[in-house]
Amino acid sequence: xxxxxxxxxxxVEKSLSAALNTRRFPHAVIYEGSTAEERMALAMKxxxxxxxxxxxxxxxxxxxNCRKAAADSHADILVYSVEDKPKAFKVDxxxxxxxxxxxxxxxxxxxxxxxxxxxxxxxxxxxxxxKVLEEPPQYVNFILLCSSKSGFLPTVLSRAAVYxxxxxxxxxxxxxxxxxxxxxxxxxxxxxxxxxxxxxxAAGAFEKDRLLLQAVLPVIQEIYAAALRIKYYAEExxxxxxxxxxxxxxxxxxxxxxxxxESTDSLMESARLNANHNLLVTAVCTKLRRAxxx
Numbered sequence: 001x002x003x004x005x006x007x008x009x010x011x012v013e014k015s016l017s018a019a020l021n022t023r024r025f026p027h028a029v030i031y032e033g034s035t036a037e038e039r040m041a042l043a044m045k046x047x048x049x050x051x052x053x054x055x056x057x058x059x060x061x062x063x064x065n066c067r068k069a070a071a072d073s074h075a076d077i078l079v080y081s082v083e084d085k086p087k088a089f090k091v092d093x094x095x096x097x098x099x100x101x102x103x104x105x106x107x108x109x110x111x112x113x114x115x116x117x118x119x120x121x122x123x124x125x126x127x128x129x130x131k132v133l134e135e136p137p138q139y140v141n142f143i144l145l146c147s148s149k150s151g152f153l154p155t156v157l158s159r160a161a162v163y164x165x166x167x168x169x170x171x172x173x174x175x176x177x178x179x180x181x182x183x184x185x186x187x188x189x190x191x192x193x194x195x196x197x198x199x200x201x202a203a204g205a206f207e208k209d210r211l212l213l214q215a216v217l218p219v220i221q222e223i224y225a226a227a228l229r230i231k232y233y234a235e236e237x238x239x240x241x242x243x244x245x246x247x248x249x250x251x252x253x254x255x256x257x258x259x260x261x262e263s264t265d266s267l268m269e270s271a272r273l274n275a276n277h278n279l280l281v282t283a284v285c286t287k288l289r290r291a292x293x294x
Contacts, residue, residue: 180215
C-alpha cells in the first residue's frame, strides 16, 4: 500500500500530524467512518510516522523505517485483519496480540498494532484487550479500525482517542467538519449546564436537518470519551475539542460521562433506524440532560 504524507488540508489528518510531531500521540486510537480502504491508508500513514527515525517531521520517507513501512515490510508494524462480521475478531487473536505487545520492538523505537474491523470483537475480546489498553508498554501503539465505534464498550472507548473520518457515502458529505465540531461542542457543553434551556437552544441547529444530527452525534460521543480519559487518567487532551473535554471533565462525574457515552450510543442507533426526526431531537435533549446528572 502506498503511504503518503498527511493531508494538512484535512482537519483530522492535521490534528494527527500535530500530535505525532509533538510526541503527544495517544497510545491507542480508533479510526471510524469513511471506507475500509481509507481507514487502512490512514492507519499505515500513522504507523509510518510512529516508527520514523528521521529526526524531523514525521513520516520522513527517507529513513530505513519509513521505507520499510511504505513497502509493507516493517517488522514492528503488525496488521491483523478479519472479515466484517459479528465476533470475527476472536479472543484467541486478542490474546496473541496482547502477548506480542510485551515483546520489545525489533527495529524501531515503537511497535504498532493495526486491528482492522476491530468493531467485530465480542465482549470477551474487548475485555481481553482492555488490560493492555489500560497499562500498555511505553513502546506500544494500537490503531483500531471500524465502521462505527458504537460496537465498543465504554471502557474501551475511554482508553482510546476516537477520530471520525466522515461518512463513506456522499450523504451528509457537504457538511463542513468545522460545523459538525462546533455544533457537537455546543450540545456537549449544554448537556452539562445547570438548566434545560441551554441544550434545547443548542439542539435548535437540528431543526429540519437530519443529516447534521447524524453527523454530530458521533462527535458528541468523542467529546464525552475525551473528557472521560481526562477524568480517569488526568491525560492531556490535544484534539480539536480538547478545551470542551476539559470543561466537561471538571463539571461532570465519571458515572455521568459513562452514562452520556451510552446514551449517545442509543441516540445513534435510533438515527440509523430512521426514527422520527422531531422525536429524536427531543430525545437528544432529554437523554443527555438525564445522563449528565448521574
